[in-house]
Amino acid sequence: MRLAPAIVLSQLWxxxxxxxxxxxxxxxxxxxxxxxxxxxxxxxxxxTFVYQRxxxxxxxxxxxxxxxxxxxxxxxxxxGPKREIIRTPNEVLTYFADTLLVKREKRTTRKLFPALLPxxxxxxxxxxxxxxxxxxxxxxYDAQALILDPRxxxxxxxxxxxxxxxxxxxxxxxxxxxNRAVEQFAFTQLSIxxxxxxxSVKPSFxxxxxxxxxxxxxxxxxGWMVRNPPPGFKKIMEMKRPKRDGQGQICHLVFSDGxxxxxxxxxxxxxxxxGVDGLSHxxxxxxxxxALPEHMVTVLGETPAVTVMQIANSxxxxxxxxx
Amino acid sequence: xxxxxQLIDGALGEWEARAQxxxxxxDPELADCWATYHLIGDALRKEIELGPEFTxxxxxxxxxxxxxxxxxxxxxxxxxxxxxxxxxxxAGVTVVAWLALSSLQxxxxxxxxxxxxxxxxxxxxxxVDRSVPSPANAGVADYLVAHQEFSPSTTMHGVASxxxxxxxxxxxxxx
Numbered sequence: 001m002r003l004a005p006a007i008v009l010s011q012l013w014x015x016x017x018x019x020x021x022x023x024x025x026x027x028x029x030x031x032x033x034x035x036x037x038x039x040x041x042x043x044x045x046x047x048t049f050v051y052q053r054x055x056x057x058x059x060x061x062x063x064x065x066x067x068x069x070x071x072x073x074x075x076x077x078x079x080g081p082k083r084e085i086i087r088t089p090n091e092v093l094t095y096f097a098d099t100l101l102v103k104r105e106k107r108t109t110r111k112l113f114p115a116l117l118p119x120x121x122x123x124x125x126x127x128x129x130x131x132x133x134x135x136x137x138x139x140x141y142d143a144q145a146l147i148l149d150p151r152x153x154x155x156x157x158x159x160x161x162x163x164x165x166x167x168x169x170x171x172x173x174x175x176x177x178x179n180r181a182v183e184q185f186a187f188t189q190l191s192i193x194x195x196x197x198x199x200s201v202k203p204s205f206x207x208x209x210x211x212x213x214x215x216x217x218x219x220x221x222x223g224w225m226v227r228n229p230p231p232g233f234k235k236i237m238e239m240k241r242p243k244r245d246g247q248g249q250i251c252h253l254v255f256s257d258g259x260x261x262x263x264x265x266x267x268x269x270x271x272x273x274x275g276v277d278g279l280s281h282x283x284x285x286x287x288x289x290x291a292l293p294e295h296m297v298t299v300l301g302e303t304p305a306v307t308v309m310q311i312a313n314s315x316x317x318x319x320x321x322x323x
Numbered sequence: 324x325x326x327x328x329q330l331i332d333g334a335l336g337e338w339e340a341r342a343q344x345x346x347x348x349x350d351p352e353l354a355d356c357w358a359t360y361h362l363i364g365d366a367l368r369k370e371i372e373l374g375p376e377f378t379x380x381x382x383x384x385x386x387x388x389x390x391x392x393x394x395x396x397x398x399x400x401x402x403x404x405x406x407x408x409x410x411x412x413x414a415g416v417t418v419v420a421w422l423a424l425s426s427l428q429x430x431x432x433x434x435x436x437x438x439x440x441x442x443x444x445x446x447x448x449x450x451v452d453r454s455v456p457s458p459a460n461a462g463v464a465d466y467l468v469a470h471q472e473f474s475p476s477t478t479m480h481g482v483a484s485x486x487x488x489x490x491x492x493x494x495x496x497x498x
Binding site: 033036037040041049051053056058060062064071073074075077083085087092094096103105107160169172183185236237241252254256258259260261263265280282283284285287298300301302 | 468479
C-alpha cells in the first residue's frame, strides 16, 4: 500500500464533501454524533450546567480548554459540599471539600482518534433506532435534536441536543424503557470559544505531590472473559490495574455498544467480604456485585440493571473452555 | 469524485470508464481518491490487516496535523447544502470512514491504552491516606472513576460526565 496514511484521512474528508450529499437519516445522525465527539475535544467553552437524576438536581460549572492540542478540564459543583474534578492529559484529580481528600487517577491514555471510538459507532445504528428531532433552542443556542431509541431492553434510550454550528453537546437525556429520564445533563449558560487561559482550568485546591504511586500496569490479557454479553456489547479494553493498597491486582474489562459502557472489575476475594452479591446504583449507573469461589466481581455501567447482571453472571476464567 | 466511486462500482459505461481511467493517470488527487476508496473497501471486507506499525505511523501523522475544526464544518455544510448525485458505493462514506478506522484499532488490541491507578492522598500532607474507607464503598467510587474514562459519554460530554462519580447520592450514599 503506497498510500501515505495522512492522505487517507484528508482524502476522506474531501471525498465526503463531494459525495455525502443528503445522506439518509441514520447516517446523518451518526455524522452528528461524530461531530459532537470532535467538538467536545476541540472547542474552548465554559458554562453552567445542571445534572439531574431522579428528582435530584445539581448545578455545576464547567470549563474546557485546549492548549497545544491537549485538553484541560475543570468541573466544580455549585450545590452542596464542594467537589471539583480536574482532568488533564496525565491525570484526573477529584477533590472533596467536606473530607479534604484528593483522589488522583493517573492517565496515560494516548491521543485517540478525534472521534467516538469508531468501532463502537459502527454498532450504534444496529442497536439503536436513529432519527432527527426538530430544531430547538437550548441555553440561548440553536440546537438540533437527535433521538436514539434502543432496539432491545439492554440499553437506555438517548436524546441529544447539539449546537448547530459547532457541534457542542448542549443537553443530553438518558431514558428508561418507560421513557422516563434516568439522567440529564443540560447547559443553562454557555460561552463557546470565549477567551480562556490555563488559569481557568487550574485546581482551586492544593494538589498533593505525586508520592509513590504504584506503577500503572500495562494493558494486557487478564485471563478473564465474559461468555455471554448482551447483543452489541463488545470488549473495548482489557487491563490489569494495581490495587490501592498494593496488595495484588484488579482486572478491568470494558464493554460498549457505542453509546453505553459497562466495566467489569475482578479482584481477589477481600478477606473482610461484605455486601457481596447484589444490585445497587449510583445515580444512572447500575452496579452488580457477585462472588466467585475466590474472586469478587463488580460490574457497573450506565445501562439497565439487566445488562450489568447478565455480564456479571457470565464472567468466567478463560482457561475454563473445556468445562 | 463521484465518477471514481461509479467507476469502482462498475456503474460507468465503457467509454466513460476509459476516460476516467485516463484522468486517473494524469491527476494525482484523483488517484489518491481511487486508492482511498479501495482501502476503505478492503478494510470493510477485512481483506487487509493494518498492523500496529501502520496505526503507529498514522497516529504520528495525526499528531503532526494541526487541529482544525472550521474546514471540516464547512465541508459538512457544503455537503448538505449542495446535494450532488452520489453513487451507491459512496452513499455511506461518513460511516465507512469510521469502519475503516475501526479496523485500524481492532488490529491493534489495546494500543497504548490507558494505564491508570487510583490513590487517595491527603491534600494537606501529600501522604497517601490508607485509612480511607474501605473496600466496599471506596472501591466502588474508584471503580466509577476508572469506568468513566472509557465511557463514550465522556467522549461526548467531556468531564461533565464525571458528575456521575461525585454526585451526592441521597438514595444510597455509594460514594
